Amino acid sequence: MSAPSVLIAGCGDIGGRLARQLLAAHWQVHGLRRTVSSLPAGVIGVAGDLFSEQCPAGWPTGSLDYLVYSAAATDHDEAGYRTAYVEGLQHVLGWLQQHGQRPKRLLFVSSSSVYGQQAGEWVDETSPTVAGGYSGRLMLEAEQVALDSGIPASRVRLTGIYGPGREWLLSQVRQGYRVVVDPPLYGNRIHADDAAGLLAFLLEADRQGKALEDCYIGVDDTPAALADVVGWLREYLGVTQWAENASVRRAGSKRCSNARAKALGWSPRYPSFREGYAAILEGRC
Template identity: 35%
Template sequence: MDLTIVGCGYLGLALAERLQLRRPQLRLTLTTTTSERLEQLSPLADRVQVCDATDPAQLLDALRQSSSAVFCLGPKGDRQVDTNGYRHTFVDSFRCLMSLLPQLPNLRQIVYTSSCSVYGDAQGGWVDEETPAEPGRGHGDVLLESEQLLSGISDRRVCILRLGALYGPGRELDRRLRGLAGVERPGNGASYSNWLHVADAAGALEAALDGEWIGVVNVVNDEPIRLRDLVGKSLQRQGLAPVHWLGHDEPGSAGRRIRNTRLKQLGYELQHPNVDQSGVFSASQVP
């Protein structure tokens, strides 16, 4: 298999590192939008290319030699981007990909890392891949539109992984939540969140490529967790003051609990079935 990973940020990089260790025979192409990152990525791959996926010439060049492509792209920079920025990154990139497909006869497999945010709020209920996605307007809506574009490709194997929120080395939960110690927060923290260790995100991507998965697959750990439990456990472990929840959550903010039954049926075994395992809250304990 020849593989291109389009977008080597947190997850794309984790996948590249995993494949380099486990599949040294794979011919790997990595992309970045900036020449400054070429040096960082070069040791991990056979080819590293500057590629903005909205640029047809650059995307064609990045995919030309590959039979498989993983799209792990996301808006650039640390700032939150607005819906238009999101749309440009995702929808424009996939429109560009679609326009190029006739020139990419060897590209048989396309995997895209979408997000569970496409489900919108389910009032704390369980959702699976059969549940209609109702993200409402905004970022989730853009991701759903991106999914729909890719799902319309009929002559390639397309797999859409709906990921939970990523954490792991470099994005440790304790460090991210520590700023909440002792603060007052609106609501009661009852909303559910769904998490995924980056090692499992990369593992599921490898499994999707190997197993030639098709269609939508939720990729989350086994245990959705209420925000107050997530924050409470983390602050307690760090010996910090708890959050003061001030009242009731707004209607429509209870979140959703994502089922990963299909992921299991496809044979994937989670390394980190919940956020409590193997010290994932703590940087020093992350393997």
């Protein structure tokens, strides 16, 4: 059997981690980004701009077995999200059509921002999407573009990604970050390596002929109250002072379930924030 091929459109942090995992499994990996010199070794670079209608000159020839769309917004406003997620995906689908390519499956990397629940509810793939902000609303619009593409598509709704280079909470805790304790403010996390791992798992499952659903939530096993996470990090880091400002109340509170992905056979390497943050702080990831 020949090596399966994949194009990762928007091959940044998560896309690069995915590329490394697939290369280790002997996939042929094409990575599309503006600066191909930043791609992991072994990735076939495709220099291009998802935000432009112009097809990249180095677009891969021949068949492409899989497409992963993993863009990141440059501008964090409504126009920036539309450009990155809706129009960017439309551009890539158009380039595939120009070259007569029809992948076996499209994975669209989405976000749990499509869920606007705020009272600590448990959320799964069947829960209502009641996005309150433009980010969730435009993610839903982009998801629909994927579903209407004519390519079998699965949306992967990632929760709060953390990992090396994504250490905002650690920085805040070191400064004495305060959060509301009651009512608990539930949050959802996934280590960057596990986010990439879930994508790799789904691609391999599809390649092996397993039936995939059209939506998966990417989250670890343990949604947790933010106060519990901060408390654990304070103890781990030996932080004793508190910031002078009042307790911070962040919007949104829900608990996302990974039961669907686990039923397919996936499990996170870092099942909770404890294992994930310990790996970061000990330099093991």
